[in-house]
Amino acid sequence: MSTVRDTAVVLRRIEFSETSQVLAVFTRDHGRVRLIAKGVKRSTKTRFAPAIDLLEEGSLLFSPRTGTAEALSILAEWKQTRSFSGxxxxxxxxxxxxxxxxxxxxxxxxxxxxxxxxxxxxxxxxxxxxxxxxxxxxxxxxxxxxxxxxxxxxxxxxxxxxxxxxxxxxxxxxxxxxxxxxxxxxxxxxxxxxxxxxxxxxxxxxxxxxxxxxxxxxxxxxxxxxxxxxxxxxxxxxxxxxxxxx
Ligand SMILES: [Zn+2]
Missing domain, CATH: 1.20.1440.120 (Recombination protein O, C-terminal domain)
Incomplete structure (x- = not known):
């Protein structure tokens, strides 16, 4: 499975459940990308914890999925770089x-x-x-x-x-x-x-x-x-x- 690295801002949290998040992010080099991030719950012992917030910037690694309009790319890694906390x-x-x-x-x-x-x-x-x-x-x-x-x-x-x-x-x-x-x-x-x-x-x-x-x-x-x-x-x-x- 090929993955790409980029930097992105979270534009929208489309879905949020106990076990996963679906996000629309704006990446610098791939434009808008819709991602599924599994296991983002704070309580899970994964590297995604805590959950990814709206409007934060991170460096990410993801597997692009472009086959259909509904296809979600798969987030493999997210490391927050700026939270714009102000x-x-x-x-x-x-x-x-x-x-x-x-x-x-x-x-x-x-x-x-x-x-x-x-x-x-x-x-x-x-x-x-x-x-x-x-x-x-x-x-x-x-x-x-x-x-x-x-x-x-x-x-x-x-x-x-x-x-x-x-x-x-x-x-x-x-x-x-x-x-x-x-x-x-x-x-x-x-x-x-x-x-x-x-x-x-x-x-x-x-x-x-x-x-x-x-x-x-x-x-x-x-x-x-x-x-x-x-x-x-x-x-x-x-x-x-x-x-x-x-
Ligand atoms: Zn005129």
Whole structure:
């Protein structure tokens, strides 16, 4: 049985039982991998004990299984390298990290490597370990952009996606994949109002003050791309805070 060594962050704990864990991890060199880890219970005398936690980073050895969509790779060894323990000290840090992890799992594919995205993800998690309630959301927005860039899904923010006009650009369409000018938006039903301050953040500008608006648009876009809402979004930014923006 061939095994590979890599480093990974735990994105999701899919199942957890007395005798095994099923995890979705994001590896640096193999992309997203779903793993079964047997005998992870703290009480068992195996090298896996204690159980592997969400959002920790480890070096791992696993046997890849890629035959079917349901195939789980088999975890042979997990050695924690970073626990990002500062995340657990503030609720908003945990929520920010959980959102970043969930959206990474949603938009990446099994065995489709994105080493630069892996490095950006772990750097974001490190910064979140001592983030304040003011800096946590701007970190998330930067990572939303990193994720959309890595997966080739970053919308067009510099000009109207339909006619190339450079402005004003008061609307965003997830379906069209970018901003819309006043003449192009008129015929489209699927669109969101975007303020000039939000647009500046979406273009990569300083997120101070415009982070909620930028989060809202990028979350809307990645939910559209993935076909479902991230379940962790509402805990991070309550829907009423998002609705009051536009
Ligand atoms: Zn236009």
């Amino acid at each position: 995340l657990r000290e503030r609720l908003l840090r945990v929520r920010a990290a959980e959102y970043v992890a969930e959206t990474t799992a949603m938009l990446t594919q099994d065995f489709d490597p994105h080493p630069a995205l892996y490095d950006a993800l772990t750097a974001t998690l490190m910064r979140l370990t001592d983030a304040s309630d003011e800096t946590a959301l701007p970190e998330v927005v930067a990572q939303q952009r990193n994720l959309l860039i890595a997966t080739g899904l970053l919308p067009r923010f510099d000009a109207c996606v339909l006619c190339e006009s450079e402005g004003p650009l008061p609307y965003f369409s997830a379906l069209e994949g970018g901003m819309l000018c006043r003449s192009c938006e008129a015929g489209l039903a699927e669109k969101r109002v975007v303020s000039a301050a939000t647009l500046s953040v979406l273009r990569g500008g300083d997120a101070a003050g415009g982070a909620v608006g930028a989060f809202d648009i990028l979350d809307y876009h990645l939910a559209h791309a993935a076909g479902r809402e991230p379940t962790t979004a509402a805990a991070l930014v309550p829907p009423q805070r998002r609705r009051s923006l536009h």
